Amino acid sequence: MRILLVEDEAEFATWLTRAMAQSGFVVDWVHEARLVAKCLSATRYDALILDLGLPDRDGHDVLAELRRADVRLPILILTARDSLIERVSTLHEGADDFLAKPFEVPELEARLIALIRRARGSDHPRFACGPLTYDAATRQFKLGEQALSLSPREHAVLRALIQRSGEPLSKREILERVFSDEADVQPEAIEVLIHRLRKRLESCDVRIVTLRGLGYVLEAQARR
Numbered sequence: 114m115r116i117l118l119v120e121d122e123a124e125f126a127t128w129l130t131r132a133m134a135q136s137g138f139v140v141d142w143v144h145e146a147r148l149v150a151k152c153l154s155a156t157r158y159d160a161l162i163l164d165l166g167l168p169d170r171d172g173h174d175v176l177a178e179l180r181r182a183d184v185r186l187p188i189l190i191l192t193a194r195d196s197l198i199e200r201v202s203t204l205h206e207g208a209d210d211f212l213a214k215p216f217e218v219p220e221l222e223a224r225l226i227a228l229i230r231r232a233r234g235s236d237h238p239r240f241a242c243g244p245l246t247y248d249a250a251t252r253q254f255k256l257g258e259q260a261l262s263l264s265p266r267e268h269a270v271l272r273a274l275i276q277r278s279g280e281p282l283s284k285r286e287i288l289e290r291v292f293s294d295e296a297d298v299q300p301e302a303i304e305v306l307i308h309r310l311r312k313r314l315e316s317c318d319v320r321i322v323t324l325r326g327l328g329y330v331l332e333a334q335a336r337r
């Protein structure tokens with residue numbers, strides 16, 4: 114899952130980005146509110162974490178503006194200001210959830226996963242495509258009841274696909290999600306990973322379909 118973090122405290126942001134990477138989140142961090150719109154237009158995020166106390170603009174304004182612009186991305190507010198009034202006002206302004214600092218990273222992650230799931234219109238506890246399921250809490254893929262063992266990169270590609278199940282992901286989007294920390298990765302690396310995943314999924318009714326010009330999409334095949 115790709116998250117945009119808007120937070121001005123560098124030390125905290127770096128720590129959080131690293132901690133969340135351990136759980137498979139790809140976090141892009143910006144330190145100023147003015148960079149938010151640019152990021153959102155360049156990259157498709159699954160959720161936004163917004164700090165209220167920012168140097169250039171108040172987080173409340175950023176939140177209100179995003180919602181006025183009909184940005185439907187799940188937004189979780191992070192702030193040191195923990196008061197009932199603050200909490201209620203951000204929810205009225207369109208925040209989906211609220212977490213006061215200090216917090217535990219697993220709680221933040223669990224809340225984000227719940228928000229993303231809700232935004233995808235499903236209360237199902239796992240991501241699913243036909244017999245293939247992904248449990249975001251345990252980070253485990255299963256084919257039916259059978260655990261599917263994958264290399265870390267295969268895992269990351271398949272996770273990106275199942276989280277967008279039904280919607281194509283371009284090679285560039287997959288690259289950003291799987292190799293976010295590395296420069297100079299060629300798109301061919303994605304082709305190799307897709308090829309391997311197709312082999313792994315050969316025996317089941319899930320296919321990675323190539324949509325020319327759009328990318329890859331995970332689809333469940335109807336049983337005959």
Ligand code: CA
Nearest residue numbers: 121164166167
């Ligand atoms: Ca701050």
